[in-house]
Amino acid sequence: MLRKALLIVVVLAMMTLMFGCTDRGVTSVDDKYSRGATYTDQHTFPDQLGQSMFSGVALTTLLRFRVFVPSIYGGQNSGEPLPVLYLLSPMGQDEFFYLDHGLEDVAAKLIADGTIKPMIIVCVNGSNGYGGSFYGSNPAGGKYDELIGAKIGDAINGTLIKYVDGYYNTDTLRSGRAISGVEMGGYGAMRIALKYSPNFSSASAVSGPLDFDGADGTGGFIPLFEEVIVNARSAALITADSIIHFRDSVRIEDSITIPIDSAFIRDSVRSMVYTSIDTSYARPRQTMFFAAAASFSPHDTGTVGDGIVITDSTTFFNPEGIIKLHLPFDSTGAPYTPIWNLWLANNLQSLIPLYPNSLDSVPLMLLASPQADYGFYQQTASFRTTLQGLSNVNVSYEEYTGYSGYPADNHHFVYDLLPKILKFHSDHFEGL
Amino acid sequence: MGFLRYSVFLFLLLILLLPNVYGSGFTFDGLGVKARGMGGAFRAIADDWSAAYYNPAGYNRIKDNYLAANLAIFHDRYWAKPNVYWNDIYETGFYNGQDVANNHEILNIPQGGIVFRLPVWGETVFGLSGLQLFDENHRWRLYNNLPGYGPADYPGTQFYNNLDVVAFQATAARGYMNDKLSIGVGLQLLRADMTYSDLALRQNGMPSPLSDRPYDKIPEVYYNNGNGWGFGYRAGLLYDISEKLSAALVYAGKSSIKIDGSSTMDFYLGDNQYLIENRNYFPNTQEYLFASGSVVRITADFKTTLDVPASVSGGLAYKLTGKLIVDADFEYTFWSQFKGFEFDYENYRGLKDTSFHYANDTLFTQNPSVPIDWDNAARFMIGAEYKALSFIDLRTGFGYDQSPVKAETFIPQFIDLGNKYSYSFGLGFTVGFWNMDMAMTYTHHPDLTVSGISDVNGDGIMDNLPGDYRANYYQTVLGISYRF
Numbered sequence: 011m012l013r014k015a016l017l018i019v020v021v022l023a024m025m026t027l028m029f030g031c032t033d034r035g036v037t038s039v040d041d042k043y044s045r046g047a048t049y050t051d052q053h054t055f056p057d058q059l060g061q062s063m064f065s066g067v068a069l070t071t072l073l074r075f076r077v078f079v080p081s082i083y084g085g086q087n088s089g090e091p092l093p094v095l096y097l098l099s100p101m102g103q104d105e106f107f108y109l110d111h112g113l114e115d116v117a118a119k120l121i122a123d124g125t126i127k128p129m130i131i132v133c134v135n136g137s138n139g140y141g142g143s144f145y146g147s148n149p150a151g152g153k154y155d156e157l158i159g160a161k162i163g164d165a166i167n168g169t170l171i172k173y174v175d176g177y178y179n180t181d182t183l184r185s186g187r188a189i190s191g192v193e194m195g196g197y198g199a200m201r202i203a204l205k206y207s208p209n210f211s212s213a214s215a216v217s218g219p220l221d222f223d224g225a226d227g228t229g230g231f232i233p234l235f236e237e238v239i240v241n242a243r244s245a246a247l248i249t250a251d252s253i254i255h256f257r258d259s260v261r262i263e264d265s266i267t268i269p270i271d272s273a274f275i276r277d278s279v280r281s282m283v284y285t286s287i288d289t290s291y292a293r294p295r296q297t298m299f300f301a302a303a304a305s306f307s308p309h310d311t312g313t314v315g316d317g318i319v320i321t322d323s324t325t326f327f328n329p330e331g332i333i334k335l336h337l338p339f340d341s342t343g344a345p346y347t348p349i350w351n352l353w354l355a356n357n358l359q360s361l362i363p364l365y366p367n368s369l370d371s372v373p374l375m376l377l378a379s380p381q382a383d384y385g386f387y388q389q390t391a392s393f394r395t396t397l398q399g400l401s402n403v404n405v406s407y408e409e410y411t412g413y414s415g416y417p418a419d420n421h422h423f424v425y426d427l428l429p430k431i432l433k434f435h436s437d438h439f440e441g442l
Numbered sequence: 443m444g445f446l447r448y449s450v451f452l453f454l455l456l457i458l459l460l461p462n463v464y465g466s467g468f469t470f471d472g473l474g475v476k477a478r479g480m481g482g483a484f485r486a487i488a489d490d491w492s493a494a495y496y497n498p499a500g501y502n503r504i505k506d507n508y509l510a511a512n513l514a515i516f517h518d519r520y521w522a523k524p525n526v527y528w529n530d531i532y533e534t535g536f537y538n539g540q541d542v543a544n545n546h547e548i549l550n551i552p553q554g555g556i557v558f559r560l561p562v563w564g565e566t567v568f569g570l571s572g573l574q575l576f577d578e579n580h581r582w583r584l585y586n587n588l589p590g591y592g593p594a595d596y597p598g599t600q601f602y603n604n605l606d607v608v609a610f611q612a613t614a615a616r617g618y619m620n621d622k623l624s625i626g627v628g629l630q631l632l633r634a635d636m637t638y639s640d641l642a643l644r645q646n647g648m649p650s651p652l653s654d655r656p657y658d659k660i661p662e663v664y665y666n667n668g669n670g671w672g673f674g675y676r677a678g679l680l681y682d683i684s685e686k687l688s689a690a691l692v693y694a695g696k697s698s699i700k701i702d703g704s705s706t707m708d709f710y711l712g713d714n715q716y717l718i719e720n721r722n723y724f725p726n727t728q729e730y731l732f733a734s735g736s737v738v739r740i741t742a743d744f745k746t747t748l749d750v751p752a753s754v755s756g757g758l759a760y761k762l763t764g765k766l767i768v769d770a771d772f773e774y775t776f777w778s779q780f781k782g783f784e785f786d787y788e789n790y791r792g793l794k795d796t797s798f799h800y801a802n803d804t805l806f807t808q809n810p811s812v813p814i815d816w817d818n819a820a821r822f823m824i825g826a827e828y829k830a831l832s833f834i835d836l837r838t839g840f841g842y843d844q845s846p847v848k849a850e851t852f853i854p855q856f857i858d859l860g861n862k863y864s865y866s867f868g869l870g871f872t873v874g875f876w877n878m879d880m881a882m883t884y885t886h887h888p889d890l891t892v893s894g895i896s897d898v899n900g901d902g903i904m905d906n907l908p909g910d911y912r913a914n915y916y917q918t919v920l921g922i923s924y925r926f
Contacts, residue, residue, distance in 0.1 A: 037543045040586050106720040110651050112590030114716075119589045413529035415645065415902065416658055425590065425655035426532050 043122035044081035045114055050105075051077050053173050058157035061149035063308065063333050064139035073157065073170065074135040076105040077178065078114060080121050080128040084179065091179050093186035093439040094130045095432070096158065096170075098195030100421070101142035101298055105135035107192075111424040120429060126436035132174055134158060136191075136198060138304065139333065140297050145198025146305030146356060154198070154305075159189070159206030171209065185440035190214040190431050192424060193386060194298075200358055200374075200393070207368035212438035214375035214431055216424075217382035220393035222357040230389050231299070231353075236343025238296050295384070299337060303327070307352040309334030322348050359396050370402040375434045377427055379410050379418035406434070471841075471864075472514030472551060472883075473573060475921030479868015479881035480825025481839020483769040486690040486759035487827075488680060490923065491555035494571040494613045497678035497692045497757075498626030501567040501615035504557050506925040510877075511554035514574075516917030520544045520857055524584055524909040526895065534643065535588045535661070536907075544854070545581040545598070555611075567626075569613040575632075575750065576607040582854050584907070585641050588656040592713025592735040600663055601907075602639040603855035607632060607699070607750060609674060622682045630674035634699040634748050638783060638855065639665040642810040642903045644709075647800050651721075652732045657712035664810055666744055666785060668703020674750060686761040690771075696752040696779055702745045705787060709738040709806065728798040738794070740806045742787040751779040757823075765829040774820045777846035782814025782856070812853060812905045813898050819846035825866070835870035837881065850896040852906045859890040859911050868919075879921040887913035 052074045059071040083092065099107045113131065120126040136143045138152055145154040156162075160169045165176025175182045189210050191199040196215025203213035224230040309326060310319050320326075325337040325346050338350040354360055362369075374397065378390035397405045410427065412418035474492025477484035484492070488500020491510040521543050524536035555571025562568075582601040610633070615626030644660045646653035674697035680690050713735025717723060723730040731738070757771035787809060793802045825839030841864040847856070868881035890911040898905045 038537045038540055038583055038586075041589060043589075104720065106716050109716040110714060110720065111654055112588075112656055112714075115590035410531075411529065413532065416528070420650050420654070422650070422654050422658065423532070 041119055041123075043115075043118045045118045046078060046080045046083070046121075048109060048114060049077045049079070051075050051177075053170075055157050055169070057163070057167070058153035058169070062138065062152040063150045063304070064152065074105045075170070076109060076133045077174070078109075078117060078131040078133070079178070080118065080130075082121075082128050083130070086177060086179050089179060090128075091181045091186070092128055092130045093181045093188070093436075094132060094174060094178075095435050096132045096134060096187075096189045096199075097431075098134050098145060098158070098189070098191030098198040099136045100191065100193035100195045101301065102137070102294065103135075103141075103421075104137055105133045107421075108133045108424070108428065111421065111428065113428055116425065116428045117432060120432055120436075125429070126432045127439055129432075129436065129439065130174075130178055130180060131432075132170070134170070134195075136195060138301065140301035140304060142194050142298065142301035143198075144194055144302050144305040144356075145201055146302075148305065148308060150308035150310070151305035155202050155205055158198070159202035159209060161206075161209055181439075183440075184209055185211045188212045188214075188435035188438065190216075190435065191218070192216040192421065192427075193218050193382075196220065196390075197358070201356075201361065203372050203374070204358065204361055204365050204368055207365070207372050210372055211440070212373045212375070212435050214377070214434055215390065216377045216427055216431070217379050217386040217390055219384070219386060219389050220358055220376075221389045221396070222353055224385070224388055225392040225395065229392070230385065231302075231338075232345055234295050234384060235299070235339035235345065238299060238339075238343070298384070299339075300327075300333075300335065302353065303335040303337055303349075304333060306356045307336045307338060307349045309336055320349070320352075325349055358393055362396070362400070367402070369397070369400070373434075373438050374403065374405040375431075376405060376407045377410060377430065378407070379412075379423070381411060381417040381419045383419050472516055472917050472919050473512075473553065475512050475868065475879040475881050475919040476827075476837065476870065478514075478883055478917075478919045479837030479839065479866055479870070479879065480769060480827060481823045481841045481864060481866040481883075482821070483757060483771040483823035483825035483839055483841075485678070485692055485755055485757035485771045486680065486688045486769050487767065488678075488690065491557055491569065491571055493626070493678075494555055494569055494611050494628055495573050495575075495676070497680055497690050498613045498628040498676055499615050499624040499678040499680035499690070499692075501557060501569055501613055501626050502617045502621065502624035502680070504567055505559070507559060508557040508923060508925050509554075510556075510921060510923035511552065512919055512921040514549075514551040514553070514917060514919045516549050516551075516915070517546070518544075518549075518580070518913065518915045519546055520580070520854075520911065520913045522582065522584060522854060522907075522909050522911050524907065525893070526904075526908050528895075530894075532655070533588055534659070535585050535591070535656075536909075537584055537586070542582070542584055545583075547579055547581070549577060549579055551577060563616060566614055566616040569611075569615075571611050571613065573609045573611055573630075574606065575609050576605060578603045578605040578856065580855055580857055584854070585661065587661070587710070590714075591656045592710070596641075596661075596710070597663060597708075599639055599665075600641045601854045602637065602665075604635075604637040605748075606635045607748070609633075611676070624680040626678050626680075628676040630676070630697070632672040632674050632697055632699050632750065633669070634672070634701055635669045636701055636703070636748070636783075637665070637667045639663060640810065640812065640853075640855065642812075644805060644808065644810075645902050646712075646732070647804055648729070648732050651717060652712070652729060657714070657732075660712075660805065661710045662707055662810055663710070664705055664707040666703060666705045666746075666783075668701045668744065668746070670699050670701035670748070672697050672699030672748075672750070688759045689756070690759075691756040692754070694753045694755075696776070697750040699748040699750065700745070701748055702743065705742045705744045705785070707740045707742070707806070707810075709740070711736045711738065726795070728794075728801055731794065731798065731801065738792070738801075738806065740790055740792045742791065743789045744785045744787050746783045746785045748783070749779050749781060751776045766826060768824065768826045770822075770824045772820060772822050775818065775846070777816040777819050780814060780816055780846075782851070783811060784813070785809065785811045808901075810903060812903065813851060814853075814856065815848055815851045815898060816846035817848065819844045833872045835868075835872075835879075837866070837868035837870065839866040839868075840864070841866070841885075843885075849892045849894075850898055850906055852890075852892045854907055854911075857911070857913070859913050860888040862887050862915075875925045877921075877923045877925075879919075879923075881919045883917050883919075885915040885917075887915060 196218025488497040493500030526536040557569040609630040613628040678692040753775040755773035759769040843862040864885040866883040
C-alpha cells in the first residue's frame with residue numbers, strides 16, 4: 011500500500027512539474043533595421059549666393075547639406091532611382107538639425123518596416139550670417155528659394171536640385187520630389203512649393219512663420235517687435251557703451267521694461283557697428299528679425315547687383331559694417347510701414363496671388379503646436395485658413411502638444427513629427 | 443442546532459458585509475499541504491504543523507509528537523502588453539502592443555516543523571517551524587531604447603523582484619475548559635532577502651538639443667540587493683462550540699523588517715554622434731557625456747523597511763458526518779500598511795567630475811523609489827475533507843481572493859491582477875505513523891488593464907506601468923509527516 015501511495019504521489023508531482031516547465035524565453039521583439047548612411051555634402055552656388063552680403067562675413071557661396079540614403083541605395087549608377095525629400099533647417103540650425111533629432115534612425119526604421127518608401131533625404135542648411143536666410147530671394151540676402159526650388163543649369167553650375175539629381179541616383183520627375191521644413195524651414199518649404207510647384211509633388215511645414223501679420227493684421231511678428239525694443243531700452247540704461255548695450259539687451263530679452271528716450275535707442279542702433287553675430291542663437295527674436303530683414307528688406311542691394319536702394323533711413327541698421335538692412339519696426343516697436351510692407355510682400359498670403367493655382371496640384375500638410383514659440387502656432391493656423399479659402403488646394407492639418415512638464419515648444423518633438431512628415435511625402439511619391 | 447444555524451448565518455452575513463475589502467497582495471499561500479488541499483480553509487481545524495501559520499491554537503489538538511516537511515512548487519506565468527505613452531501619443535521605449543511574458547521560473551519552497559507535547563504548565567504543546575510568509579519572484583524585460591536614442595543594450599532583468607520573507611516561529615498552545623478552548627501564540631524571527639530592480643525614466647534636465655526627443659528621458663536601471671531581520675507574532679483561539687462545530691480567530695501583528703544592502707544604478711545616456719560632431723561637444727564635458735552613449739554606473743548603499751502587514755482571520759469548521767468535515771474561513775489583511783520599498787541611499791560612488799552639477803546633483807543622486815498605495819484586502823475560503831478509506835483522505839477547496847492593488851501604483855514587481863478564484867484538491871495517505879499528502883491549486887486571475895501614467899508622489903518618475911496583463915498560476919504542495 012505504501013508503495014502504491016508513493017507511486018501515485020510521484021506521478022502526480024511529475025505531471026505537475028512537466029506541465030509548468032516550458033521555457034518561454036524572451037518574448038519581446040526589438041526593432042531591427044539597417045541605418046543607411048549619411049553623406050556630408052556641399053557645393054558652391056555663385057549664381058544664387060555670390061552677391062550675398064553675408065558672403066564676406068560668415069558664409070561663402072557655399073551651401074551645406076547632409077544627405078541620407080537608405081541601406082538599399084546602390085550608388086549613383088545602380089539600383090532603382092529614389093525619390094528625394096528636401097528638409098529645410100529652421101532658424102539658427104544647420105544641415106545636422108534633423109539628424110540631431112533622430113532622422114537617420116526614424117527614416118531607416120520606417121523604410122525597413124514598409125511604412126514609407128525608400129527615399130533620399132537632403133537636409134539643407136538654410137543659415138546665413140544671422141542664422142537664417144528665410145529662404146528669401148534677393149541678391150543681398152541670397153536667392154535661396156531659387157537655389158533650392160528651381161531646376162536650372164546643370165549639376166555644377168545649376169541649383170541644388172540639379173546638383174542632387176546629378177550626383178545621386180534620384181527620381182528626377184516631379185512625382186519623386188518633395189519639400190518640408192520646421193519653423194523658418196516650413197516657411198521656406200511653402201514659399202518654394204508655391205513658386206516652384208512644377209518641381210514638387212508635395213510640401214509640408216511645421217509651426218512656421220506662415221502669416222507675418224496674423225489673421226487680423228495685428229498678430230504674427232508684430233507683438234514680437236515691441237519685445238525686442240523694450241529689452242534694448244532696458245539694457246541701454248546699464249552702460250554707456252552702445253555696442254555693449256545692444257548686445258547685452260538681447261541677452262536678456264525677457265527682462266523688465268525700463269522706459270528710455272526712444273531717440274537714444276534709435277541713434278544707438280543706427281550708429282553702432284555690430285560685431286557679434288549671434289551664432290549661439292541666444293537672442294532669438296532680435297536675431298530672427300535681423301535675418302528676415304537681410305532677406306526681405308536689405309538696404310543696398312545696389313552694391314551687389316540689382317540696383318535697389320532703400321533710401322528711408324528711419325530704421326536703417328548696419329550691424330556688421332557690411333550687412334545693411336532696415337528693420338520693419340520703429341523705436342516704439344510699432345510696425346514701420348515702408349519697411350513692413352516689404353516684409354508683407356514676402357508673406358505667403360501675398361505670394362499666393364502671384365502664382366495662381368500653383369498649389370492646386372501640390373498636396374500640403376501643416377503641423378502646428380499651440381505651445382510653439384514666437385506665435386508660430388497662430389501664424390500656421392492663419393495660413394491654414396487662407397489655404398482653406400482657396401479652391402482645389404488639398405491641405406491637411408494636425409495639431410500636437412507635449413506632455414506634462416515637457417511642452418511642445420522649441421524643437422522638443424521634431425523626432426515625433428518626422429514620421430508624420432516622411433509618411434505624408436512618401437504617400438505622394440509615385441513609383442517604387 | 444439552533445446555535446449552529448445562528449453561527450453559520452452570522453458568518454455568511456459577515457462575508458456579505460465585506461464587499462469593499464480586497465485581496466491577497468503577495469502573500470504566499472502554499473503553506474501546509476492539508477490546508478492547501480482544502481483551499482486554505484483550515485483555521486478551525488488546524489491539526490497539523492502548519493497550524494503555526496493558520497492558527498497556533500490548533501497545536502493543542504495535536505496529540506502526538508510530530509515532525510513534518512512540505513515542498514511547495516509553483517508556477518506563476520504572467521503576460522504584459524505595455525501601453526505606455528507620454529500624453530497618450532509619444533512612444534516611450536516600452537514594448538507597447540507586444541505580449542511579453544515574464545521570465546518563467548519554477549519556485550520550490552521547502553518548509554516544515556516539529557511539534558512536541560511537554561508537561562509544562564500542566565501540558566503544553568510546543569512547536570518550531572519554518573514558514574515562508576511571502577515569496578515574490580518576477581522578472582521582466584519590457585523596455586528598449588527608442589530608435590535613435592543609442593545602441594546600448596539593456597539588461598534582461600529590468601523589472602525584478604525576488605523577495606523572500608521566512609519566519610522561524612516558536613509556537614506554544616494549551617487548552618482550557620477541558621480543551622474546549624485552545625489558545626496558541628507564535629513568536630517569529632523574520633528574515634527577508636531582497637533583490638529588486640526597476641527601470642525609471644528620468645526627465646533629462648540638460649538644455650536643448652541634448653534633451654529634445656528622444657533624449658527627453660534618461661533610463662535608469664537600478665539593482666538593489668540586501669537582507670534584514672525583524673520580529674513578528676501570531677496568536678489564535680480555537681473553540682469547540684459543540685462536538686461538531688468549532689470556531690477560530692487568529693491575529694497576526696504588523697512587523698517591520700529593516701533591510702540594508704548595496705545598489706547599482708546604471709544610467710543610459712543618449713548616443714548622438716551628430717550632436718558631438720556638429721556642436722563641438724568635447725570629451726570631458728558634461729555635454730559630451732550626455733551625447734556619447736555612455737552607460738554611467740553609480741553604486742551606493744541603501745536602507746529600506748519592509749512592512750509586513752497585520753491580519754485578522756477566522757473560521758468555522760463543522761463535522762457533517764463522521765467522515766466529512768467542512769471549514770469556511772476569512773482573512774483580512776491590512777495591506778494599507780505596506781508601502782513598498784522606499785529606499786534611502788548613501789555613500790554614492792562613481793559620480794562624475796564635480797563641475798558636472800546637473801549630472802551629479804540631480805540626475806545620478808535622485809531617489810528613484812516608487813510608492814505603493816494599496817487597500818486593505820480580504821479573502822474567503824471554504825474547504826472539505828472526506829475520509830474515503832481508512833488510509834485515504836480526499837480534500838477539496840475553493841478560495842476567493844480580493845486584490846489590494848490600485849492602478850495608480852501598479853508595477854509588475856508586485857503583480858496582482860485583481861480578485862482571484864482558486865480551486866484546490868488534495869490527497870492524504872496514512873500508513874502507520876506516516877502521512878503523505880499532496881495538494882494542487884489552480885488560481886484564476888482576471889485580466890487587468892492599467893490605463894494612464896501616474897506620478898503619485900510628484901517626483902517626475904512614473905509610479906505605475908500601464909498595459910494589459912493576464913496570468914496563470916498553479917501550485918503543487920507535497921508533504922510528509924511522522925508522528926511519534
